[in-house]
Amino acid sequence: MSESRTPLVSNQPAWNRTIVYHASRDALGPMTDVILSRLGYQMVLPETFARLQVENPDLHADLLLVDERRIEEVVESGECEGGGRLPIVLLTGKQGAAGDDPRIVGAVKRPAGLHDLYRLMQQVFEDRPRSTPRVPTHLRALCERSGSRWGGRVLSLSENGCLIRSSQAILLGTRFQLELIFPQSESIALEAEAAYQLLPDTGLVFSGIKPSQREALSRFVTQTLLA
Secondary structure: OOOOOOOOEOOEOOOOEEEEEEOOHHHEOOOHHHHHHHOOEEEEOHHHHHHHHHHOOOOOOOEEEEEHHHHHHHHHHHHHHOOOOOOEEEEEOOOOOOOOOOOEEEEEEOOEOHHHHHHHHHHHHOOOOOOOOOEEEEEEEEEEEOOEEEEEEEEEEOOOEEEEEEOOOOOOOOEEEEEEEOHHHOEEEEEEEEEEEEOOEEEEEEEOOOHHHHHHHHHHHHHHHHO
16 A cells, blocks of 8 residues: 655644554555545554654644454554544445444445545544545636626636636626636536635536536546646
8 A cells, every 4th residue: 555755844744634544455445545645634554653753753643544354453553643542434344333432433435435535534624624625726717607708717626616716706606607628628517606705716616517527527636636
């Protein structure tokens, strides 16, 4: 299983959260650990965490990601990883989590994919959780409503929405057709609604997304994260 090798600087980690995982390669989906690390959830094996903690005593783990078949490892390593107080997310079979261990905050079926784990970690850690990853972009966009057309620039994008800087003001609640222009001239036409403002920009949410469109959005986000 791969790990991102982000160095520690000035006794502070360069990422947002440290996730120690007790799991084998086949318990996670392809590149899931790499992409989560790039989203700020640094994924490290127990032995790597122990080495980093020696180098940086201030480093602490925020969550344990544990294959249910290796739960005994958590008992044995609890003192160095969090004294038995850390929340645990289990990687399970079809039946999900069982038992009454108060440390277990969630479960994801093996092999755990990026979106399921990201959504769960957002729920655990963030006050305003996102359901899907968002990446910065510089995509061209074309907007159309009631016969009027104008251009814009997409500043960030997820499967569910985007942040756009538009050549025309977009009132909150406005619904319109949005065409995203991807590299190599690929484009996707979506229905969008202005949901919030981050002046001078507008946050849009997508509706009525077709499976093929969602797949294209997911592919672009994943490729951007791995670039």
